[in-house]
Amino acid sequence: MIPLSWYVIVAVAMFCIGLFGALTRKNAVAILMSVELMLNAVNINLIAFWRYLYADPAADPTRALAFVAIVFVAAAAEVAVGLALIISAYRQRNTVVAEELDLMKG
Amino acid sequence: MAIETLIWLIPLPPLLAFFAIVLFTRQNRALSHWVALAGAGLAWLASMLIFFQVIGSEDLAKHPLATAINWLPTGKTWLQVGAAVDPLTAVTLFFVAWTVLMIFIYSIGYHNYGQPKGDHDHAGLPPHGAAAKEHGHRVTVMSVEPMYSRFFALISLFAFGMYTLVVSNNLLTLFIGWEIMGLCSYLLIGFWYARPSARDAAVKAFLTTRVGDVFMLLGLAALYKITGSLNYSDIFGSTTVLMQNSGILGMTWAGLIALLLFIGTMGKSAQFPLHVWLPDAMEGPTPVSAMIHAATMVSAGIYLALRFFPLAAMGWEPGMPLTATMTVMATIGSFTALFAATIALAQNDIKKVLAYSTISQLGYMIAALGVGAYVAAAFHLLTHAFFKALLFLGSGSVIHGMEHGVLHTGEHVDPQDMTQMGGLKSKMPVTFWTFLIGGLALSGFPLVTAGFWSKDEILSGAFNGGQWVVFITLAVSALLTAFYTMRQITLTFLGAPRSKAAEHATENKWVMTLPLVVLAVFAVSAGWVGIPKGFPLLGGILPDWFAEFVGQMVRTAPEGGGEGHGSIVPLITSLVVALGGLYLGWLTYRKFGRGQSDALEKPLGALYAWLRNKYYFDELYAMIFVKPARWVAETFSYQWIDRKLIDGFLNGVARIVWWLGERLRNGFDLPVINGAGDVTAEGTREMGHWMKGMQTGRVQQYMVVAISVVVVLIAFLIYRYSG
Numbered sequence: 001m002i003p004l005s006w007y008v009i010v011a012v013a014m015f016c017i018g019l020f021g022a023l024t025r026k027n028a029v030a031i032l033m034s035v036e037l038m039l040n041a042v043n044i045n046l047i048a049f050w051r052y053l054y055a056d057p058a059a060d061p062t063r064a065l066a067f068v069a070i071v072f073v074a075a076a077a078e079v080a081v082g083l084a085l086i087i088s089a090y091r092q093r094n095t096v097v098a099e100e101l102d103l104m105k106g
Numbered sequence: 107m108a109i110e111t112l113i114w115l116i117p118l119p120p121l122l123a124f125f126a127i128v129l130f131t132r133q134n135r136a137l138s139h140w141v142a143l144a145g146a147g148l149a150w151l152a153s154m155l156i157f158f159q160v161i162g163s164e165d166l167a168k169h170p171l172a173t174a175i176n177w178l179p180t181g182k183t184w185l186q187v188g189a190a191v192d193p194l195t196a197v198t199l200f201f202v203a204w205t206v207l208m209i210f211i212y213s214i215g216y217h218n219y220g221q222p223k224g225d226h227d228h229a230g231l232p233p234h235g236a237a238a239k240e241h242g243h244r245v246t247v248m249s250v251e252p253m254y255s256r257f258f259a260l261i262s263l264f265a266f267g268m269y270t271l272v273v274s275n276n277l278l279t280l281f282i283g284w285e286i287m288g289l290c291s292y293l294l295i296g297f298w299y300a301r302p303s304a305r306d307a308a309v310k311a312f313l314t315t316r317v318g319d320v321f322m323l324l325g326l327a328a329l330y331k332i333t334g335s336l337n338y339s340d341i342f343g344s345t346t347v348l349m350q351n352s353g354i355l356g357m358t359w360a361g362l363i364a365l366l367l368f369i370g371t372m373g374k375s376a377q378f379p380l381h382v383w384l385p386d387a388m389e390g391p392t393p394v395s396a397m398i399h400a401a402t403m404v405s406a407g408i409y410l411a412l413r414f415f416p417l418a419a420m421g422w423e424p425g426m427p428l429t430a431t432m433t434v435m436a437t438i439g440s441f442t443a444l445f446a447a448t449i450a451l452a453q454n455d456i457k458k459v460l461a462y463s464t465i466s467q468l469g470y471m472i473a474a475l476g477v478g479a480y481v482a483a484a485f486h487l488l489t490h491a492f493f494k495a496l497l498f499l500g501s502g503s504v505i506h507g508m509e510h511g512v513l514h515t516g517e518h519v520d521p522q523d524m525t526q527m528g529g530l531k532s533k534m535p536v537t538f539w540t541f542l543i544g545g546l547a548l549s550g551f552p553l554v555t556a557g558f559w560s561k562d563e564i565l566s567g568a569f570n571g572g573q574w575v576v577f578i579t580l581a582v583s584a585l586l587t588a589f590y591t592m593r594q595i596t597l598t599f600l601g602a603p604r605s606k607a608a609e610h611a612t613e614n615k616w617v618m619t620l621p622l623v624v625l626a627v628f629a630v631s632a633g634w635v636g637i638p639k640g641f642p643l644l645g646g647i648l649p650d651w652f653a654e655f656v657g658q659m660v661r662t663a664p665e666g667g668g669e670g671h672g673s674i675v676p677l678i679t680s681l682v683v684a685l686g687g688l689y690l691g692w693l694t695y696r697k698f699g700r701g702q703s704d705a706l707e708k709p710l711g712a713l714y715a716w717l718r719n720k721y722y723f724d725e726l727y728a729m730i731f732v733k734p735a736r737w738v739a740e741t742f743s744y745q746w747i748d749r750k751l752i753d754g755f756l757n758g759v760a761r762i763v764w765w766l767g768e769r770l771r772n773g774f775d776l777p778v779i780n781g782a783g784d785v786t787a788e789g790t791r792e793m794g795h796w797m798k799g800m801q802t803g804r805v806q807q808y809m810v811v812a813i814s815v816v817v818v819l820i821a822f823l824i825y826r827y828s829g
Binding site for chain 2: 024099101
């Protein structure tokens with residue numbers, strides 16, 4: 001059986017990629033995708049820890065899945081709102097580069 | 107209409123005339139004097155009706171015509187005011203009505219009604235004359251008085267005051283009338299208010315009489331407190347209360363109150379030492395002099411003294427020693443009579459002589475009252491009012507004629523200076539003859555003039571009362587009176603004119619001479635009503651109506667009159683002094699020439715200067731009253747108290763507060779309050795400015811910050827809880 005640490009490594013890698021992407025990409029759509037990566041890295045972690053560390057997963061098969069499902073719903077909602085915002089911003093400013101959306105600058 | 111109602115109505119027409127003139131007819135001269143005349147005429151008519159109604163009453167003193175209304179509620183009782191006519195009122199009404207009416211008529215002429223407006227005349231100054239053409243020559247003629255209507259309004263109000271005083275049945279309304287007259291006297295003496303001398307005279311008259319009025323008011327207050335009423339009959343009825351000891355100077359209440367009221371009389375009737383205002387009051391127009399100094403205001407003082415004779419004499423019977431108050435009255439009266447007569451000797455102003463003679467004659471009346479000769483005093487009041495009004499109006503006529511001469515010739519002489527006159531007998535015949543009658547009446551020319559009868563009664567009153575000092579003083583004053591009267595007549599009318607103005611003086615119009623004639627008739631005939639029964643030869647031909655009528659006012663039988671002359675001495679005396687004085691006056695002054703000095707100046711020496719300057723009383727009063735008052739006002743109150751003490755205190759307070767404010771501002775307000783506010787605002791701004799830098803608007807940068815913080819936090823937590 002594949003050890004738990006592998007899953008964790010994959011998840012950390014995914015999270016770091018997502019984080020890196022979120023911080024460095026200029027395109028707002030790419031940033032949104034990076035955020036999705038981070039969320040799913042967390043999901044992997046949740047499933048893996050549930051499968052390996054919980055005493056009897058068969059006795060309570062939905063506990064971790066419920067968490068993941070909530071994360072999915074949140075992510076989906078986030079994408080829907082985020083994309084809508086990006087499209088709206090594009091219509092207004094004709095760009096989706098994050099650095100140029102600086103109306104909030106003090 | 108009941109005759110009682112008519113009494114109320116007597117004072118009203120002049121009052122209405124006053125308001126009508128002030129409110130409506132000011133602009134129209136003719137209408138103004140007609141309104142005033144109508145007012146005076148109606149009052150005259152009502153007075154005459156009442157006079158002839160009561161003249162035959164037997165018991166008028168006990169049952170006067172009276173009417174009263176409730177005026178002010180005083181607890182359970184009422185303060186009543188009312189009008190009443192008793193013999194004294196009736197007699198006073200008679201002469202007041204006549205003289206007032208005559209003076210009103212005379213004023214029309216005196217103020218040059220019908221003459222053109224003056225070229226340079228101003229309100230507040232006597233008219234200066236107007237240029238006109240006469241037979242092709244340019245001449246200056248008299249000009250009309252600029253404040254013509256104002257004059258008639260004021261004398262109407264004055265007449266109202268006098269009538270109110272006379273018909274009152276109580277002291278309160280009497281006092282109101284008294285004060286109205288005081289006000290009018292002030293306004294009329296200062297009628298030509300642009301002249302500083304007139305202003306000063308007005309203030310002097312007002313303040314001097316005020317001294318008397320204050321004491322009079324004290325007397326009224328005491329009277330009201332003791333008797334509970336100001337009504338004459340109530341007062342004289344409360345003998346028992348009034349005879350109690352007042353505890354002041356050992357006098358009875360009656361004596362004390364009569365003394366206080368007498369001080370009021372002294373002010374109003376210009377008795378020594380409050381006489382100083384009356385000569386100065388000559389600054390007013392001559393009708394005013396006649397009105398104030400003969401017919402009304404000064405008479406009001408004597409009227410009050412007569413009214414209150416029963417108080418002064420309470421407990422006294424003829425033949426007994428005089429009461430304290432009566433002694434005071436006799437002393438002051440006879441002293442004033444002599445004192446003023448001596449001053450009149452040395453005056454050159456025609457009106458001043460008359461003013462001093464008025465003071466002297468008023469002194470006579472007071473002295474007569476003082477020795478108990480009530481009827482004689484009232485009689486002299488009556489005759490004096492007529493002949494003194496006549497003399498004043500006559501002197502006004504002379505002055506008016508002289509002014510005409512002055513304007514005509516352009517000569518600069520004082521139209522009132524007797525030394526500049528002379529020879530006016532032929533120029534102004536009516537004025538001369540009437541003035542002569544008035545002058546003879548004043549001197550007491552025997553038998554034909556009114557003044558003789560009344561003066562003789564006073565002298566015999568003093569003589570029969572055993573008051574030798576008073577008798578001799580009055581006899582000497584009578585001699586002096588005859589002397590200066592003759593001096594005045596001689597200087598004014600006889601001899602040759604001593605100035606061009608006198609040469610060109612002319613007789614005045616009938617409006618001025620008619621009143622003279624009417625008053626002259628009274629100056630002669632008024633004496634006939636009081637010829638004593640006991641008088642040699644003439645006594646008994648005419649009934650001694652006056653003594654019987656007015657004598658009812660005093661319970662005791664009148665002296666001198668009814669009982670006849672106890673002795674021939676007073677009669678001889680009055681004959682000698684009157685004729686002797688007149689003869690001496692004529693002898694001394696008949697040869698008075700132009701520019702000559704007075705014949706008395708050398709023989710009298712230093713005394714003449716004293717007389718001339720009125721014994722320096724004005725200077726004395728200036729020194730002991732006016733100067734200290736000025737000093738108190740100017741130096742003490744203004745400079746010291748006001749400027750230094752009060753202003754100094756206020757300035758000190760202001761300075762302290764200023765200093766405190768400055769300290770507070772610099773030490774607290776600016777650094778602490780302002781500083782705190784400023785620092786808060788500044789700090790907030792700085793902070794905002796600094797924090798603005800973080801707000802780049804780049805979400806990724808925010809995220810870096812957020813993640814860095816999270817990492818640091820996690821690191822901290824691990825470090826904290828793992829080791």
